[in-house]
Each structure stands twice: as structure tokens, then as C-alpha cells.
Amino acid sequence: MTRSPRFGWLLGTALLVVGLGPGAPGLVGPPPAAAQAPQLAVQITAEPPGLDLTATPASATATVVFYNIQEALVKVDAQGRLVPWLAERWHTTDNLNYTFFLKKGVRFHGGRELTADDVKFVLDRARNPETKHPNARHYEDIATIHVRDPHTVTIALKQNNAMFLHNLARQGSVIYPREAVDQLKAHPIGTGPFMLDRWDRGDRVILKRNPDYHVKGLPKLDRVTFRFIPDTNAALAALQAGDIDVMAFGLGPESVEVVRRAPNLQVILGETTSDVILALNNSKKPFSDVRVRRAITHAIDKAEVVKGAMFGLGRVLGSNVDPLNPYFVDMSKAVPYDPARAKQLLTEAGYPNGLEAVLKVTPQYPYTVRTGEVLVGQLEKVGVRVKLEQMEWGQWLDRIYKNADYDMTIIGHAEAWDAGNYANPKYYYRYDSARFQEVYAASERTLEEKKRRELYAQLQKIMADEAPVVWLYVYPRLVAAKKGVQGIWKDLPNPSLDLSEVGWAK
Amino acid sequence: MRRLILRRAVAFLATLFVVSVLVFTVVRVLPGDPALIIMGTEASPEAAAALRRAMGLDRPIPVQYAEWLGAALRGDLGRSIQYDVAVGRLIVSRLAVTLPLTVLAAAFMILTAVPLGVYAATRQGRAGDVLAMLLSQLGIAIPSFWAGLLLILLFAVRLGWVQAGGFDGWTAGLWPALRALLLPAFALGAVQAAVLTRTTRAAVLEVLRADYVRTARAKGLAERGVTWKHVLRNSLLTIVTIVGLQLGQLLTGSIVLENVFYLPGLGRLALGAISARDLPVVQGVVLFVAVTVVTLNFLVDVLYAVLDPRIRYE
Numbered sequence: 001m002t003r004s005p006r007f008g009w010l011l012g013t014a015l016l017v018v019g020l021g022p023g024a025p026g027l028v029g030p031p032p033a034a035a036q037a038p039q040l041a042v043q044i045t046a047e048p049p050g051l052d053l054t055a056t057p058a059s060a061t062a063t064v065v066f067y068n069i070q071e072a073l074v075k076v077d078a079q080g081r082l083v084p085w086l087a088e089r090w091h092t093t094d095n096l097n098y099t100f101f102l103k104k105g106v107r108f109h110g111g112r113e114l115t116a117d118d119v120k121f122v123l124d125r126a127r128n129p130e131t132k133h134p135n136a137r138h139y140e141d142i143a144t145i146h147v148r149d150p151h152t153v154t155i156a157l158k159q160n161n162a163m164f165l166h167n168l169a170r171q172g173s174v175i176y177p178r179e180a181v182d183q184l185k186a187h188p189i190g191t192g193p194f195m196l197d198r199w200d201r202g203d204r205v206i207l208k209r210n211p212d213y214h215v216k217g218l219p220k221l222d223r224v225t226f227r228f229i230p231d232t233n234a235a236l237a238a239l240q241a242g243d244i245d246v247m248a249f250g251l252g253p254e255s256v257e258v259v260r261r262a263p264n265l266q267v268i269l270g271e272t273t274s275d276v277i278l279a280l281n282n283s284k285k286p287f288s289d290v291r292v293r294r295a296i297t298h299a300i301d302k303a304e305v306v307k308g309a310m311f312g313l314g315r316v317l318g319s320n321v322d323p324l325n326p327y328f329v330d331m332s333k334a335v336p337y338d339p340a341r342a343k344q345l346l347t348e349a350g351y352p353n354g355l356e357a358v359l360k361v362t363p364q365y366p367y368t369v370r371t372g373e374v375l376v377g378q379l380e381k382v383g384v385r386v387k388l389e390q391m392e393w394g395q396w397l398d399r400i401y402k403n404a405d406y407d408m409t410i411i412g413h414a415e416a417w418d419a420g421n422y423a424n425p426k427y428y429y430r431y432d433s434a435r436f437q438e439v440y441a442a443s444e445r446t447l448e449e450k451k452r453r454e455l456y457a458q459l460q461k462i463m464a465d466e467a468p469v470v471w472l473y474v475y476p477r478l479v480a481a482k483k484g485v486q487g488i489w490k491d492l493p494n495p496s497l498d499l500s501e502v503g504w505a506k
Numbered sequence: 507m508r509r510l511i512l513r514r515a516v517a518f519l520a521t522l523f524v525v526s527v528l529v530f531t532v533v534r535v536l537p538g539d540p541a542l543i544i545m546g547t548e549a550s551p552e553a554a555a556a557l558r559r560a561m562g563l564d565r566p567i568p569v570q571y572a573e574w575l576g577a578a579l580r581g582d583l584g585r586s587i588q589y590d591v592a593v594g595r596l597i598v599s600r601l602a603v604t605l606p607l608t609v610l611a612a613a614f615m616i617l618t619a620v621p622l623g624v625y626a627a628t629r630q631g632r633a634g635d636v637l638a639m640l641l642s643q644l645g646i647a648i649p650s651f652w653a654g655l656l657l658i659l660l661f662a663v664r665l666g667w668v669q670a671g672g673f674d675g676w677t678a679g680l681w682p683a684l685r686a687l688l689l690p691a692f693a694l695g696a697v698q699a700a701v702l703t704r705t706t707r708a709a710v711l712e713v714l715r716a717d718y719v720r721t722a723r724a725k726g727l728a729e730r731g732v733t734w735k736h737v738l739r740n741s742l743l744t745i746v747t748i749v750g751l752q753l754g755q756l757l758t759g760s761i762v763l764e765n766v767f768y769l770p771g772l773g774r775l776a777l778g779a780i781s782a783r784d785l786p787v788v789q790g791v792v793l794f795v796a797v798t799v800v801t802l803n804f805l806v807d808v809l810y811a812v813l814d815p816r817i818r819y820e
Contacts, residue, residue, distance in 0.1 A: 047588075047778065049543065049544045049587075049588045049782055050544070050588060050589075050590065055544070055557075056544045056545060056546070056549075057545065057546055057548035057549050058544065058546055129552070129556065132553055132556045132557050132560060133553065134545050134548070134549030134550065134553045135548070135549055135550060135553070136550065136552075136553065137550055185590050186589075186590045186591070200675075200770065201586075201589040201591060201596060201599070201770075202589075202596075202600065202770040202774055202775055202778060203672075203673070203768075203770035227672065227768065228768070229671070229768045230765060230768070231765050231766055231768070233655055233766075234655070234658070234670070234671055234765070234766050234767065234768055237655070237658045237659060237662060237663050237670045237671070238662075238669075238670040238671055238672070238768075240663045240670075241658070241662040241663045241666065241669065241670035242666075243662075243669050243670050243671070243672060364781070392538070392781070393538075393543070393781060394536075394537070394538025394539075394542070394543055394781060394782075394783050395536075395537045395538050397538060397542040397543060397546070397547070398537040398538045398539065398542060399537055401542070401547055402542060402551065402554070411547070413547060413548075414548070415548045418548075426551070
């Protein structure tokens with residue numbers, strides 16, 4: 001090995017320090033495992049706050065567990081379509097009673113077959129407020145769950161719910177064996193392509209192949225290691241050094257060029273459902289005035305924001321319905337960049353000399369800080385003098401999200417189909433529009449495709465008109481991987497990291 | 507000597523009590539609660555409130571404190587909210603990284619800084635001294651996280667000699683484990699070594715001017731013997747004081763480097779627990795660090811007595 005002589009001086013010093021003789025074994029380890037080995041080391045930024053999808057909506061938990069360890073009756077695929085999964089088909093004649101036919105021969109990790117009783121148990125538990133499911137409301141329209149035979153279950157709804165199937169595809173709807181309910185947090189069991197091998201708290205989660213996976217020929221990998229590396233520079237160095245194979249979420253837009261230029265690395269660039277917004281406190285003066293909110297929207301050059309804060313990556317947005325949503329309408333031009341109009345609206349609203357506001361951002365998400373810096377400059381030009389304040393994430397959740405104690409803030413909302421937040425006047429936007437709430441309620445109860453599309457178009461128009469927040473851009477999907485890694489979803493229609501079809505090029 | 511130890515022991519317990527009350531109250535009074543963080547922005551507020559109640563966080567702080575203290579006295583530090591394992595076990599598993607890291611860094615610091623400081627002092631104003639002072643100035647000026655990143659870029663990315671970070675555990679073998687800790691220990695120890703070099707040099711210089719050194723030389727002792735036997739021995743008091751303080755700083759400094767090198771150590775545990783508001787873990791770690799630092803100070807005090815006969819007879 002030609003490396004040894006150059007290594008000498010460091011090793012010499014080090015050994016001296018450690019007090020080891022030169023007899024220490026293995027001076028330099030072998031190079032990292034050959035690229036063809038059917039395993040994958042994936043960096044994620046945050047460690048999951050527990051592995052129970054029915055106890056936390058954290059995207060770190062979804063990344064590790066959803067689609068990999070546990071699956072649901074219905075799946076959102078890479079193209080964002082709803083496809084049958086653990087239920088191989090379903091039918092309904094009245095949109096109230098849905099009968100699901102479970103796929104036969106699906107086994108829980110190392111154990112028995114999945115049956116309709118598990119489905120009933122899981123959904124009954126989810127809709128019971130006592131169990132503290134993070135989104136019990138997703139199941140509140142369920143009236144009864146009737147097990148017809150081990151592979152057939154009928155769910156009766158209290159009323160029409162256009163989101164019902166979609167809700168069954170969410171991460172909180174995963175099916176687990178009823179006897180393993182107490183170990184969800186530390187050792188979840190499911191039907192997924194991988195099973196949990198171990199979770200070294202604070203360091204990594206290791207998954208191993210499920211030999212009985214119900215989709216033949218999958219997964220392609222034998223082993224997946226998720227490593228928690230919060231520092232993006234450290235993660236990039238680990239990728240460059242070959243210690244990890246994929247940076248799943250940690251790649252910042254500023255590092256995309258570095259990865260692109262590296263001969264052995266690739267960048268995967270796609271869309272997500274994460275809408276980055278400038279939230280305005282609608283219950284507080286001056287943002288309770290729609291003219292002020294529209295003025296702020298007019299004052300912001302979103303294309304410039306994407307250029308300045310995101311190195312040009314990310315799609316400009318005009319409402320809370322993202323481009324991956326089938327009912328997406330491009331509203332980004334509805335309230336265009338127009339500083340003159342912004343000033344005029346501010347004057348009409350009684351602020352001819354502009355106004356002052358505090359914009360809170362959190363360094364937990366560096367894009368919020370960078371975006372905030374660009375916005376301060378843009379708003380200044382129309383007389384809105386903004387003071388930028390950084391806030392720790394735990395405080396942000398408490399002060400802003402829980403108590404709406406703020407003027408303006410920037411954050412990305414990752415969840416798909418989250419327009420309902422604007423119909424909830426208690427949500428931290430404190431946006432209370434009877435018009436919006438009415439149309440949204442109608443959209444929830446309307447199943448006819450054409451009508452529903454119309455209602456969604458209307459929703460998007462109301463959002464743009466009433467400007468409860470400023471929708472800035474869609475956070476791009478940025479993945480860095482070694483060349484040869486294949487099968488990673490380009491777009492991300494929901495928070496997940498499906499590794500079932502990921503493998504290495506032959 | 508016995509009275510000294512007794513006095514210190516009382517101070518020791520009082521410090522721990524104050525620390526425990528402070529940390530318990532502060533983490534509960536500051537905004538942010540663990541239930542909110544677990545639920546994030548995508549859960550209903552009712553779910554967060556229910557979780558908060560289930561965790562018992564809605565009860566009065568003194569009640570919670572009494573319960574925690576009672577359990578802690580029995581050796582039970584509680585269970586981590588985020589990890590669902592016993593806090594004591596978590597701390598022990600993290601020590602397997604942080605302790606060797608700190609010891610390596612301390613060894614590196616002492617073994618380079620003390621000889622270098624003595625060398626510089628005995629050659630005051632000459633080229634060797636100037637070079638040593640330049641080096642130590644550099645060491646003080648470079649922040650350790652930046653030094654860490656530079657070291658990773660050079661030794662892991664460019665040269666590929668070591669891994670960029672991470673720690674595969676002691677089960678992977680003694681040498682691979684030590685190798686994973688070399689760069690972070692170096693980055694961690696370098697700054698403190700720079701400080702210690704300067705302190706050692708100053709301490710030695712002062713002793714060199716003392717009368718008994720002149721006497722030693724006058725009675726014909728070789729310069730080498732003078733330096734190591736008389737000068738160093740008498741400078742040790744200052745050096746030990748500084749080293750004692752620095753051990754505490756190494757422990758806190760490891761937080762930064764454990765992040766850069768993504769080592770699953772105590773520092774990262776603390777940092778993660780604070781941002782996740784994993785209250786039992788925060789309390790446990792702070793208490794543990796307080797015990798360690800206070801114990802170190804106590805040992806330094808006792809060591810004084812050993813090194814300096816005047817203190818012993820007081």
C-alpha cells in the first residue's frame with residue numbers, strides 16, 4: 001500500500017499520543033465496501049423522535065419507517081397517484097360504504113399473515129382520541145368498521161369524504177400487527193420491504209431485508225443504514241469520502257454545484273409538496289387588512305427570492321396547492337411583483353409612510369434565514385421596515401405555531417393536501433374567511449371529479465385574492481448520491497423515502 | 507487534609523443540588539415543550555395537548571421535581587422521551603465515545619504542550635521560542651469546528667486515510683475505534699494545547715528567575731537536571747490548575763466536534779435533547795456533567811495538597 005509512508009508522520013504522532021507501539025494492527029483499513037454491495041448508507045439530517053408513525057408526523061420518522069418498514073392499504077406512488085397496496089382492490093356503490101379486499105399472503109415481519117382484524121384494530125385505534133394519534137381528524141368520518149372475513153373489511157362513513165382514500169394512504173394509516181402495538185415507538189413491525197435491525201440512539205438506524213416481502217423480487221438491497229448527520233458540511237464530506245452513499249435531505253442548494261462537478265456523484269433534482277411561505281398573522285394589525293397582505297405580496301419578487309436564497313432552485317408559488325397536486329392551478333402570476341401597486345395599497349390602507357414588522361425565522365431550517373434576508377431588502381423598498389429575528393425551533397413551535405405570537409414568519413409546510421389549514425381559523429395564520437371555509441367544506445364532500453376540480457380551482461383563486469400568507473416557492477427535492485445508485489424517486493409527492501426499488505447499477 | 511476533603515464534599519453536594527434545581531426549572535420555564543416538538547406543524551393541537559398531559563408535564567413543577575429527585579437518588583434518572591430508553595443507560599453508552607475522545611485530546615494536549623512550553627521557555631527569544639509561540643497563536647485563533655472540517659477535507663476526502671466521521675463502536679475493534687477518534691481528538695486538543703503551551707512557558711519562565719534555580723545551577727547541576735527537576739516541579743502547580751480547568755473545557759468542546767464528526771457522544775446527546783426538549787435526558791446529562799466537573803475540581807484541589815507541602819500543612 002503506497003499510502004503508508006505519507007501516513008507515517010501523523011500515525012507516528014498519533015501513536016505516541018495514544019501510547020501504542022508500532023505493533024498496532026491494520027494501519028489503514030481497506031477502502032469502503034465495493035459499490036456493488038447490496039447495501040446503502042443514507043444520511044438524514046434529523047433523528048426521528050421515535051419510530052411510531054401513529055404518534056408523530058415528523059418527516060424524519062416517515063423517512064425511515066414509511067414504505068420501508070410499514071405500509072398502508074393504499075399507496076401514493078412516485079407519480080403521486082393513489083394505487084392499491086395492502087388492499088389489492090376496493091369498491092363502493094354509494095361513496096359511504098367502502099369494502100377493501102386485502103392482498104393475500106402478506107406477512108408481518110417474521111410472523112403471521114396480515115388480516116382484516118389488524119385493519120380494524122389500527123383504524124379504531126387511530127380514531128380514538130385517547131391514543132393521541134397526531135391526526136385523529138383524518139379518521140373522524142368513519143362510522144363503523146366491519147370485518148367480513150379474514151381478507152375483507154367494510155368501512156362505513158358518516159358522510160361523504162373526498163379525502164377518505166387519500167387519508168388511508170397517509171403515514172399515520174400504516175398497518176401493524178395488533179399484538180405489536182406497544183413496541184411501535186422503539187421497534188416497529190410491519191409488512192414493508194425492510195425490517196428494523198437496530199436503532200443505535202443518536203447515531204443510526206439499520207434496516208435489513210425482509211425475505212418474505214409481498215412484492216416479488218424486492219427489495220434490491222440487503223441492508224440500509226440511516227445515519228444522522230446534522231451538519232450539512234460534515235455530511236457532504238462524508239459523501240465525498242465515500243462513508244455514505246446518499247444524502248437524502250441534507251443537501252443545501254448552495255452545494256448542488258459541488259456535487260454536480262464531482263465525477264463520482266450525482267444530483268437528483270425534483271419537486272416536493274413543501275410550500276415555503278411567508279406567514280402573516282391575520283388576527284393582528286396591520287395584517288388583518290387584506291390590502292396590506294396584498295401589498296406585501298406585490299412587494300415581493302419571488303423569482304428573485306428563489307435566485308437569492310435558493311440559488312435558483314425551487315418553483316415560484318402562488319397558492320397553497322403545490323404542482324404535484326392533481327388540481328394544481330398556476331397562481332404565481334395572480335398577484336405579480338409590482339412595488340408601485342404595493343405602495344398604493346399601503347397608502348389606501350392608511351400606511352402612506354410604510355410600516356414596521358418583525359419577521360421570525362429559525363436557523364433549524366437555514367432556508368428560512370436566507371429567504372428572510374432577501375425579503376427584508378425587498379420589503380424595505382416599499383416602506384415595510386422588517387426586523388429579522390432568529391428563533392430556536394422549540395420556541396418557534398411554542399410561540400408562533402401554538403400561540404400565534406408573531407407578525408411574520410417563514411416556514412415550509414411539507415404535508416401534501418394541506419389547504420384545510422386555511423379553513424381552520426385557529427391555525428397559526430389565524431385566517432378566518434367564511435368564503436374559503438365554505439368552498440373547502442364543499443370540496444371535502446364532493447366526489448365527482450369535474451366538480452371537485454372546479455372547487456379546488458376556486459379555492460386557489462380565493463387564496464390568491466385574500467392573500468392570507470405569501471406563498472413563495474416550492475422547496476426543491478435535492479438528493480446527492482453516488483453514481484450507480486438507482487431507483488430513488490425524483491419527485492416527492494409525500495414525506496417518505498421509498499427504498500424498496502433502490503439498488504446499485506450492475 | 508481530612509477537613510479539606512470534608513469541606514469540599516459539602517460544597518460538592520450543595521453545588522449538585524443547586525444545579526439540579528436550576529436545570530429542572532429552566533428547561534420547564536423556557537418556551538417549547540416536548541409534546542409540541544414530537545407533533546410538529548402537521549398534527550392537530552389537541553393531539554399535542556393530550557400528549558403533554560400523558561407525559562405529566564401539566565403538573566406543578568415542584569411536584570415533578572420532587573418525583574424526579576426521589577427517583578434520581580435511587581439511581582433512576584428516568585426515561586428518554588425521544589428514545590424510550592433509560593437515561594442512565596443512554597449516558598453510559600455515550601460515554602464510551604466521549605470519555606476516550608476527551609482522554610485522547612487531553613493526552614495529546616499535555617504531551618505536546620508541556621514539552622513545547624518548557625522548550626520555548628528555556629530558549630526565550632530564540633527561533634524555537636518564536637516558532638512555538640506562533641504555532642500556539644495559530645491554535646488559539648482557529649475555531650475547533652473549522653479545524654475539524656479542514657482535517658476531514660484533507661485526511662478523509664483528499665487523502666482517504668481515515669473516515670470522515672462517525673463511530674462504529676468498540677466492538678468493531680480497538681484500532682478502528684481509536685482511528686475514528688484521532689482527528690476529532692486532535693482538533694479538540696489542539697486549541698487547548700495552544701493555551702497550555704503559553705501557560706507552561708509563562709510558568710516556567712517565572713520559576714527560572716527564582717533564587718533556588720540560581721542556587722541549583724551554582725552547585726553545578728546540569729542544565730537538564732535543573733529544568734526537569736527543579737523548574738518543572740515548581741511550575742507544576744500552575745500547570746495542574748490550568749489542566750484541571752481545561753479538562754472541563756474539553757468536555758464542553760466535545761459538543762461541537764461530536765457534531766462535526768457526527769460521533770454519538772455525550773455532547774451530541776445533550777444538544778439533541780435540548781432541541782427535542784427531551785427533559786429527562788437534559789436533566790440527566792447536565793447533572794452528570796456537573797458531577798464530573800465538580801469532581802475534577804475536587805481532585806485538582808487534592809492534587810494541590812500533594813504537590814505543594816505548604817497547602818498540606820495549612
